[in-house]
Amino acid sequence: MSTTSQPQPAEVETAKRKAPTEQTSSSSTPAMTFTTRSPPWTYLKLQLTHQPPVSQSTLNHPLDPLTARTYLSAALRQFLGLSGTAIAIDILKIDPPSGTNAKTIWIRVPEPDASAVVAALSSWVGGSEANGNGNVAWRVCAKGNFLQAIVNGSGAEIFVP
């Protein structure tokens, strides 16, 4: 009886000393679980919208990465000044690469800057009025710290006949 009760306090001790990593291990298969709360990046799905008056050729003109980057920088500069332009933005994908007027881009920004970026983009209206075209604006479609959670959308379109 005494021999079996002896090692038990030691067991408790080791369990206490462990860092709170929520680590569990069963007897046969090793396993590990943990929770990630603040990963380094935040992912955003953005849509570029044209405001009238707008010519058909502008609508059909594909969005290239450099123009997208310019529009993003302009929005950040307007809202946050010089420090806004210093926010690192990675353009992950431009969708579709050519053709239609639904211009969607996927970017990632450092997680601590994400809410500033969202605020800057959603309050910005810019573009070239000089050559007779209307303004452009960004619309934030999705925001998430894990790209897999947002990559396939909300699924709302399968309800629509």
Next chain:
Amino acid sequence: MHEFEDDASRREKCFTSLGQLPPFVDPKQPPTKKAPFSAILAHPFIHTVEVTLPKEAYSTIQSSLESRLQKLRYARVFMSLSSLLETEFFNTYIKTGNILMISEGRSGSDSVFTLRDGILKLELSREIYERTGLTGKPIRSGGRKHAKERYVIELNLRLPSMLHGKKGFKRIEWAFQNVLNQSVAWLFFDLSSDTNGIADADQTLKGNNPQILPCEPTLTEHPQVLVPPLDTLKITPTGLNPSGAAAATTTTTKTITDQEELRDQCTEISDWLAMVSLSSPRVTATDDIDPYLSRYSVPDADEAQATDLVSLRWRGLIPAKWIVGLVVHLLRETAAGGSAASSAWFALSANALAREAVEARDGYSLLVLPALTVPLGDPGQETVGKEAIVAARRSGRHFVSWEFVGASVVV
């Protein structure tokens, strides 16, 4: 740097588990309690399932996937809540049958209804809730500012008291005829074992004129994708030796840094898998974007190998049971066979409907590593010794699973 309070970001979480699958998974009785199967069963309403795997592996399992995997179809139907209670539909599908239904709308702002295991769940705003006269409970709002209080009513329609003519049931009928009386778009799936989603005998769902939609996978090819080394995600039994305090104290410092590294690696691999399903040009070997536009790089890029990948995507209302079947099927088909080529990794990701307004479950993803490892620097050699195959069959395959909570998706 910019001190904006971001409430939504603080609520976002990812639960990761690493481990080993059992060596044999019975297709008739797959495990339910352990990861990754517990994650699959915790998401009853899924709108997209995507499987990614090397093209080489897909070509060997393609025919069996097409022939042996259960075909799926679901229905889109406009119904009011009171037509759920009409005798014929009620008795066939709710009392004796087992169906999955979910209504259109955004949780947190619209009235949203779900039906699962005979339990009808109504999520309502306070005004509508009070008008129904039914008993419910408030939904946890997570202390969000400016969010209106919302209520959920759960009705177990399979209870013996839920019969036409009973007093409590009359109250539900009254609420459905007078308060919640608008028709809404629903998705419908019949879980009975032999129906593939819609019973052949009842294509009209008891006169409700549904639109029956087949759920066929679409194939996307991702040529020349840089695949990072995945073997580092295997956790070995030696790393987690639970024997005695002495051993634990000497290895603590080492394992903690290892664990930190492993955690970061898991997040990176998860994001990489998402980049592949996005078909981002950033993960291809031929990408030459300027660092001014993107500085994304594949994790462990110097060790990554360019491989042709394919992904299969199902869209529609997909029940958890079918996804378990898909995983079991993929496990069997990509298991250690006669050659190293037939043992491959695969990844499956699923995104959920019915996201709650606070801390919604967004979906999950699963990566299963190959049973056999091809010796490095010898990729041409496809035959592996018999002992290695037997050993691989005996020990389970390593996996990583991620569950995502709380992202904000608008479109």
